[in-house]
Amino acid sequence: MAPADTVQSELNSPADVSPGEQLSQEEDGNHAAASNKVLEVTSLRKYFPILRGFFRRQVGEVKAVDDVSFHVVRGETLALVGESGCGKTTTGRCVMRAIEPSSGSVIFRKRDGEEIEVTTLTRQDLRSVQQFMGMIFQDPFSSLNPRLTVLEIIGEPFVTRKLIRNRRQLEERVAELLRSVRLDPTYMRRYPHAFSGGQRQRIAIARALALDPDFVVADEPVSALDVSVQAQILSLLKELQTEQHLTYLFITHNLSVVEYLSDRVSVMYVGQIVELGHTQSIFRRPRHPYTEALLSAVPVVETGKTGRRRERIILEGDVADPANVPPGCTFHPRCPYVQDVCRVEEPQLVDLAGANGNQPHYVRCHFAEELDLQGVRSTVQ
């Protein structure tokens, strides 16, 4: 195989400079490059035990997240994409410690440069760190407490953390937050049921941004919304990112949304990252057969303008069971390019950038260099 290192040694080395960093600074030393990473996740694992019988004996484990490493640069959007059960949501929750990871390290860097190892924090310390992290959930119908008014929902973080004690001040801050998500502040005394799905999602976003976080985990924030409203929320998220210099970890299964919103993308399959790199380059030329199949599976509206009817790759079978992962490459039972080696040997996540001198592009495939895979044909120059 060509000159390429395994990801473990590569991820923490100074050579790893992502496109976001290249843009935001003129390379003044490796230390600065490192401190630009809001989040650094290394070898994150989450195994859920499978318990059976009266004594709750452990009979196996579900490898929901299995050795996942990535970082997020300040101001960028990293998308985690994959099908259900691939571990994208679990990864997002482990990063926030909404779920306790089994092992691995999550380093969060505050705006002042202070580094915090999130996985070893005590409950109390965790609360002070979670202030810098917001979370937006998929379903705005279940993520807002129906018994609280909008004022109480958005104001809750200030009250529980005793940040604002004055009622008037609280109302002013909530009004400001509502305006930032383009909602009328006079609605703040209403209950969630009075709002449509899109408006509720705006309230959920205002709540996530209440404590002025650096970093927001958005877990399928538009999947439960109507088509015409999805676009409003996506545009809002993009605008808020520029206005408030937010960093997003965006979890979704929708590849069109990934392309629209994210700078870099990490494709996950059965608990592992199979491809990670710059969104544009991965979508133009995927290097992992699974990414190719995912891109090809997305139905497109035939406007007849471009006439880009593509040869569709249809994968056979279902996503592998994370409780019973196939040996070798986890994707081999469905892979159209499968070879003998794939059934036996597990491929490592390697950086192809060494081979072509471009931005880092990690792929977990034995034949990443040989295969000529088809991406999305661009309709713009």
Place this chain on the structure above:
Amino acid sequence: MSQSPLLLSVDNLATHFFSQEGILEAVDGVSFDIHAGEALGIAGESGCGKSVTAQSILRIVPKNGKIVTGAISLLQNGESVDLVQLDDRGQEIREIRGGEIAMVFQEPMAAFSMVYTIGNQITEVIRLHQKCSQDEARERAIEMLQRVGMPIPEQTIDAYPFALSGGMRQRAMIAMALSCHPSLLIADEPTTAVDVTIQAQVLELMKDLQRDMGMALIVITHDLAVISELCDRVMIMYLGKDVESAPADVIFRDPKHPYTVGLLRSVPELGEGHTQELDPISGSVPSPYRRPAGCPFHPRCPEFIPDVCDVELPPQIELTGGHRVRCHLYVQD
């Protein structure tokens, strides 16, 4: 398409729901035709009445709902039956349901009973509609499961629905729907609950089956791309009205109604890149209990004409090439 004989004709259908909050006009004056072997897509956002339209055809509208006006004529062997006139629990409609017209639901987990094997449930349908023995029915069920690409059908036929994966369950659902060779299959959001790669499988399967079995298809979805993959004709609904309908290649290339234009523009498209501008429709779908006067879309419409759109419901305008639109911007030529 127009050469093949007419199969189903829906004329001015209106289905309303009566509740304490008032009258909900879920479907209000919808008309369309389906010819044998044709695929029609009905698209729209939540509350537009697309599912209630399907329920009205099969006469499975929930209890508080009622078909108030309109006719649904099903042409069988040269005879026309008005489904609206049938007793919704009578023998006739029960023979049509699952026999002549079958339906695939969004959530296969909810459509199957948990306590019977899928084989049990498929053979039940077959034996209800066709005279045959238990063994024959079982054989046909296996054949059907094989046809929808179920691996080892001889074994999976004895599996319970919960033991199957989402994609397999959807296949079993399709097998059950097709077991009596219906002339019309209604698929309500057939791929919304499954993953992208499974969606591709299911769409491919439905395309193949439709072609091979020569049946007509109504696909109900909010995803225009799914319709573009499967359908010959498209009908766009908004708050119970059919705002636009046209052949698929026409409507996606040259949408007329501002709502259709907005819908197409508000979906990010693969291949358009990071810089594409989304042009979302402002506001959101109003509560169906408070439907705006005049054109239901006027409060969100960028082309809104004061004193026209908010007063008068636009009539259906017939443009060239079977393109129909309900909008004041267009005049009958």
